[in-house]
Amino acid sequence: MSQPTFHLSLLVSDLEQTRRFYEQQLGARVGRATEHWIDLWLFGAQVTAYARPDAVMPLPYRQAQHFGATLDWAAWQALADRLTATATVFQLDPTVWTDKGQAKMVLADPDGYLVEIKAYRDESILGRPS
Structure with missing residues (x-):
């Protein structure tokens, strides 16, 4: 049996603009698509x-509605470097708190949905199930 997959749905004003943002900015992969909806695979979840x-x-x-992902440290840093190099507009610039071993950035998609991307040097503090 395959692993369960998290699924999220968003109502958007422009499907093509949304597709470009998630593909180009965050590296999403397109799954199924029609003229009225599109599945985007993002950080292991179906959006x-x-x-x-x-x-x-x-x-x-x-403004308080958001979703996000927790990446491993190296993946977070690589994404932050790539987005910074392309002059991405952030709601919260990529920030590393070395004393806490945490990192976070926040972007807004074309409809203003916030996407929070975090990382922890010590992932054991997350209490993820095995």
Whole structure:
């Protein structure tokens, strides 16, 4: 039996713009797609974007809504370096707290959904199940 996969769905205003952002900025891979929705594989999760421009909640109502991923330290650093080199606009610039052994960056997608990407030098503090 394969591992369970986390799934998230987002209502977006422009499907092609969303696709480009997740592919180009975050390295997502496109799965199934129609003219009304697209599956994006991102950090091991399936993110389905539905073209529903009239249903996208306006800012500031969704500013606290976010999703994210916890990467291993080297993958986080490589992504932060690549995004910084391409002049990506961040909501929180890639930041490393060496005293805590933590790193974080936050980006906003074209509809303003926040994507938080974190890393921990000592992943044992996460308490992940085996």
